[in-house]
Amino acid sequence: MFNTKWTSDLVVGIEDIDQCHKYVVEKINEAYDRFMTGPAPDGYIFDEILVYMAQCFDYEQMLMMDTCYPDFLAHRDEHEIFRQRMIDIRTPRTASASLSIDQLVILDHWVNHHIRECDAKLGAFVGDLSGGRCKTA
Numbered sequence: 001m002f003n004t005k006w007t008s009d010l011v012v013g014i015e016d017i018d019q020c021h022k023y024v025v026e027k028i029n030e031a032y033d034r035f036m037t038g039p040a041p042d043g044y045i046f047d048e049i050l051v052y053m054a055q056c057f058d059y060e061q062m063l064m065m066d067t068c069y070p071d072f073l074a075h076r077d078e079h080e081i082f083r084q085r086m087i088d089i090r091t092p093r094t095a096s097a098s099l100s101i102d103q104l105v106i107l108d109h110w111v112n113h114h115i116r117e118c119d120a121k122l123g124a125f126v127g128d129l130s131g132g133r134c135k136t137a
């Protein structure tokens with residue numbers, strides 16, 4: 001089974017973002033554990049993960065604007081497409097609707113891929129700024 005664990009290769013080097021990602025990954029693991037031990041997790045944990053992810057998205061987007069990140073629009077679009085996909089998955093939206101293992105795997109895959117591909121690039125870019133803000137040409 002695909003199951004992301006929090007390991008150093010997921011670290012992007014921006015402390016607040018790494019803490020946010022770590023919490024999301026831990027919650028995903030908690031959800032997997034509940035599937036293993038039963039009963040299956042209810043929708044609450046799914047919503048909790050999505051709320052935390054939204055905070056990660058917001059923080060990243062603020063940082064991208066602050067640093068004039070050149071791939072801001074593409075990165076933001078990835079967040080928004082994912083957000084919409086999750087809204088579709090959670091419709092009808094009832095707190096008691098249980099989270100399915102398929103939904104959890106989709107979420108887990110996306111988080112893993114997005115951190116490694118998109119967020120890692122942002123981390124490298126911000127690292128190169130050495131504490132500065134927008135790069136000047």
Ligand SMILES: [Fe+2]
Nearest residue numbers: 056060115119
């Ligand atoms: Fe992220």
Ligand SMILES: [Fe+2]
Nearest residue numbers: 060114118119
């Ligand atoms: Fe991101």
